[in-house]
Amino acid sequence: MNIAIIGTGYVGLVTGACLAESGNSVICIDNDEQKIAGLRAGTVPFHEPLLDAVVLQAGRQGNLQFTTRLDEGTRLADIVFLALGTPTGSDGNADIGPLLQCAHELAEILDHDCLVVVKSTVPPGTCEDIQALFDTMLGRRAAGCAVKVASNPEFLAEGSAVTDFRLPARIVVGTSDDADAETLKQLYAPFDPDGTRLIEMNLRSAEFAKYACNAMLAARISLINELANIAGPLGADIGPVCQVLKSDPRIGPRYLEPGAGYGGSCLPKDLRALIRMAGDKGETAPMLHSIEEVNRRQVGLVFNAIEKYFWGRFQGRCVAVWGLAFKAGTDDIRESPSLALIRALLDAGAQVRAYDPIAEPAVESSFTHPGLVLADSAEQACLDADVLVVMTEWEEFMTPDFRWLASTLRSPAIFDARNLYQDKDLKSLGLRHYQPGRTFPAHSMLKTVWPQAPLLRDDIPQARQQHA
Template identity: 55%
Template structure:
């Protein structure tokens, strides 16, 4: 098929590259001339595993091209995807300005029988607005046909987006006419090999589905973090508790890992947009608001722990930060907990040294002229650091040389925001360990655990002794 993708950001590029890889002729459109020139030369504007290789291969094969002109791109297009960003407004609502502007331009250039697919995450009812814009434009122009429109939300996780597109767990298509369903079913056939991935529904339900999924994921993250904090206050082990939760088939094991909270481009903005949407229909959305609050509070909890450790005297202290992206596998720092922490530390007068394997440039751009010292490697961050905060679970941070870390640092406290380490391991090297979800530092927690272990061993010993005595008694008295 001839496919046009308007918007060459994260979703648009992954969509365009993977559809070209499947044998379609794809034209990607973006208003940024520099980005289009870079993409034409095979250079990605962001980091995503496997994507650059596909980009280069499809450009070389002639199946993927880039342009700044919607009119030029359309040609004989069978399908056009709208993958324009919908960032949050100051009130949390989705900003649809660029998306609707693209729809107005598209209306003057769309060919007959072309299906318009909204890939962007948009509030319920947006596809209807776009349909009206397109129909008005085509009636004024040379076309008079009724526009066929569909909602096709993306479910791509940053860091594994190519894998998610090639082998999706579901392909959601919302439409109200057979033509749109038929065209998109054919387009996605290479990604639906077992025939069970397509989920067909009405447009409004498809629009809402994306928000529903992200809200549920955000809920699990905030819930486990809230449970973790409560467990820590009661000297209970959240890791042991998580094993119990994961053993329940009704709950499952996904997203049950306590940490500093969610970030990125999707969960924070989509939750805010859904709360705003709830207000428009006079729904309270109490749980959605609580999810959001817990996530923001989790960041404050980490900064409070660092400040408390230094007795509210952070000025002049050197804090190392491992990890800047909101999660591993991406250079995305949007709503990243690391940037929130860095801002708080700098405002408190601390000296911040930071390292990330791919996200340094994005973090520099996001933090602007904030005074942060970026290091070329993880160990360089530790040099004379009074404390180290581990903010992203990159693989290289999973098993560092703790002996060298302890040697390099001036202090000995590791603030483990992702729960990567065992307190016992760090203590062998003279390092203290703070994990979010505990009201005590790791050493105290380990002593509590050891005391509990001794108590239980004594209890079992008494029980075994009692059972032995009872057995002997049975031998004497039948």
């Protein structure tokens, strides 16, 4: 089939490359001229494992092209995917303005029958609005063609996007008639060899399915974080508790790692949008609000732990931060907990030396501060630093030289926000170790490390009482 993809970002480029790989003729369109020029020269504009090779190979085979021109890119398309960003708008809901504007431009130029498929995450009802827009505009200009609209939300995860697209757990297809569903079934047949993965439904259900999925994932993350925060003060170790949870087939093993909270380009904004949509319909959605509240709090707990460690005095302190991306495997820093922490540390007067194997260029181009130094290596970030905070679970952070860290850090402590390390490996070397849900420092540090130190926060007297 001839496919056009509008919006060549994380979703659009992966979709385009994988559909080209499976034998379709694909043109990816983007209004970012630099991005398209780079892609034409063979440069993938962001980090995504395996994607460079798929783009290169599909390009060599002549199946994958790039353009900034909407007319040129869609001229022969049987299917046009819309994969534009839908960030949070001023009212908290998804901003679908650019998507509607793009559909409008498309309705001005399309002159042949085709299926327009919305891949972006959009509020239920958006596809119907776009269908109405096409019907009105094509009719008004007597275009003599029929354009149908379908929903096909994307479920890939950054860091494993190509694999997720090639081997999807499910393919959600929302249509208003069977013929459109059949077209998408044919397109996705190579990705659904046993015919069990494609789930058909109406337009609004497909649009909602994406929000439901992200709400469920965010709920798991916030719940495991909350459980971890309770476990620590109760003297329970959340590590083996997680193992118990993961081994329960009713619960399942994924998204059960206590940490610094969720971030990225999807979960935070989709939760916000869902809360707004619920509110518009008079539903208070208390659980969704709680998921957000727990998440907002989580990075603050890491900050509080560091603040307590320094007894509230950040002046003259330097914090090494490993990891800037919101998770390993991507250079995406959108709503990264690491950046939230870094901002808070800088605001409090600390110096920060940060390192990320992939995401530093993204930070360099969007966030500068005289107190922030981006280091060339994990080790370099620790030189002249008092403590280390590990915010992203990159492979290269898994087995650091603890002995070297113990002798290099000026005030040796590791704030292991991703729960990567074993307590025993650090303690024997004199490294203090903070892990969410295991050794929340308010109690242990006050009692054992600085029993005479002045109190800093309201919750400390309470913690003392509990331990008295």
